[in-house]
Amino acid sequence: MDNSSDFDKLANLQRPHKDMINIMPLQTGSILTAAARRALVEFGDGYSVCDFCQGRLAGIANPPVNKFVEQMLPEFLGCDHAVLTYGARDGIFMVLHAMTKPGDVVVVDANRHYSTAVAAERAGIELVPVPRSGHPDYIVDVEAYAELIRERKPAVVLLTYPDGKYGNLADAARVGEIAEAAGVPYLINGAYAVGRMPVRMDALHADFLVGSGHKSMASAGPSGVLGLKTKWRDVVLRLSAESKKKEVECLGCTLRGVPLATLMASFPEVSARVQRWDEQVAKAQRFSAAMEQMGFSQLGEKPHRHDLMAFETPGFYEISQRVRERGYFLYKELKERGIWGVQPGQTRALKMSTFAATTEELDTVLCAFRDILAKYS
Ligand SMILES: *Cc1c(COP(=O)(O)O)cnc(C)c1O
Numbered sequence: 001m002d003n004s005s006d007f008d009k010l011a012n013l014q015r016p017h018k019d020m021i022n023i024m025p026l027q028t029g030s031i032l033t034a035a036a037r038r039a040l041v042e043f044g045d046g047y048s049v050c051d052f053c054q055g056r057l058a059g060i061a062n063p064p065v066n067k068f069v070e071q072m073l074p075e076f077l078g079c080d081h082a083v084l085t086y087g088a089r090d091g092i093f094m095v096l097h098a099m100t101k102p103g104d105v106v107v108v109d110a111n112r113h114y115s116t117a118v119a120a121e122r123a124g125i126e127l128v129p130v131p132r133s134g135h136p137d138y139i140v141d142v143e144a145y146a147e148l149i150r151e152r153k154p155a156v157v158l159l160t161y162p163d164g165k166y167g168n169l170a171d172a173a174r175v176g177e178i179a180e181a182a183g184v185p186y187l188i189n190g191a192y193a194v195g196r197m198p199v200r201m202d203a204l205h206a207d208f209l210v211g212s213g214h215k216s217m218a219s220a221g222p223s224g225v226l227g228l229k230t231k232w233r234d235v236v237l238r239l240s241a242e243s244k245k246k247e248v249e250c251l252g253c254t255l256r257g258v259p260l261a262t263l264m265a266s267f268p269e270v271s272a273r274v275q276r277w278d279e280q281v282a283k284a285q286r287f288s289a290a291m292e293q294m295g296f297s298q299l300g301e302k303p304h305r306h307d308l309m310a311f312e313t314p315g316f317y318e319i320s321q322r323v324r325e326r327g328y329f330l331y332k333e334l335k336e337r338g339i340w341g342v343q344p345g346q347t348r349a350l351k352m353s354t355f356a357a358t359t360e361e362l363d364t365v366l367c368a369f370r371d372i373l374a375k376y377s
Pocket residue numbers: 086087088089090112113115160162163164189191192211212213214215223224
């Protein structure tokens with residue numbers, strides 16, 4: 001069998017996105033900083049952070065994992081202890097697995113991510129959803145947590161903050177007050193918050209806060225962070241009976257190279273950028289207003305308070321019904337105009353993020369949408 005042309009492809013991997021304006025929600029918060037790009041090469045080899053390890057990942061002094069995990073992350077997250085994970089879903093699974101037993105109930109917002117459902121399935125627990133309003137705003141009524149907590153006696157309550165479909169920011173502090181009053185531990189999924197906007201576990205009365213390195217903290221990933229209160233440390237971070245320096249829920253050590261080196265190298269810029277969140281919100285609101293002027297309608301909360309937004313775009317869908325390329329025309333037209341992140345085939349509704357693009361670049365995106373509508377009208 002001759003694999004040489006397939007092997008050539010593997011050995012020359014490329015992406016078509018270079019120098020384009022990126023509006024893909026998954027990617028806008030994870031574009032590497034210059035410092036992370038240097039760390040990527042320096043720490044490219046496997047187990048590269050382990051040169052001076054004495055058996056505990058968070059104990060490594062060179063590179064300064066210890067300072068990062070034991071001091072900087074807790075300050076940043078507003079928590080007592082921080083742990084490195086492989087991503088938001090892994091943090092969620094760790095907490096659910098450690099804090100529940102099979103058959104337990106966890107109350108979650110109806111906008112929860114699919115990975116929360118998968119984590120619950122793996123942990124053998126039942127998710128009970130707090131309902132949301134329907135189309136077009138999909139708002140979760142946080143007061144409804146109280147009644148479900150009374151009725152279902154959950155082991156944990158969870159809020160997705162913001163959710164990954166509409167970018168809605170439910171009142172996380174209010175959920176915290178409700179959970180605290182009921183004595184139920186409270187987990188916030190901040191995959192789209194931690195590293196983009198200011199978010200502190202203590203201010204939101206939460207017991208756990210999860211973030212995603214490769215979604216929102218400019219890390220190559222897979223990487224994530226989990227903040228927790230001291231009182232849960234021995235439950236979620238219990239040590240192995242066999243290997244006394246290793247945490248069971250982490251299977252010993254989590255991040256061991258590029259995911260961690262890039263997370264750490266980007267951290268100074270990431271902690272500075274969350275302080276400029278107001279600018280991000282202004283950019284998102286301006287973009288949303290311009291989209292609505294074009295005849296598109298923004299789903300989710302209005303005025304919007306996050307860079308992640310979904311729009312219904314019937315004008316593009318109508319075009320897709322009568323052109324040869326069908327739904328692919330939009331991807332193609334945008335690519336020709338240097339715009340990356342609308343999935344091939346998508347036209348009916350578009351999810352996008354204004355986080356990485358400048359105001360000028362967003363104007364280019366808006367102009368492109370206008371041009372494309374005019375071209376096919
Ligand atoms: C992306 C996303 C996740 C998963 O994040 P990973 O770090 O890849 O596990 C979880 N929840 C929400 C709301 C997300 O948007």
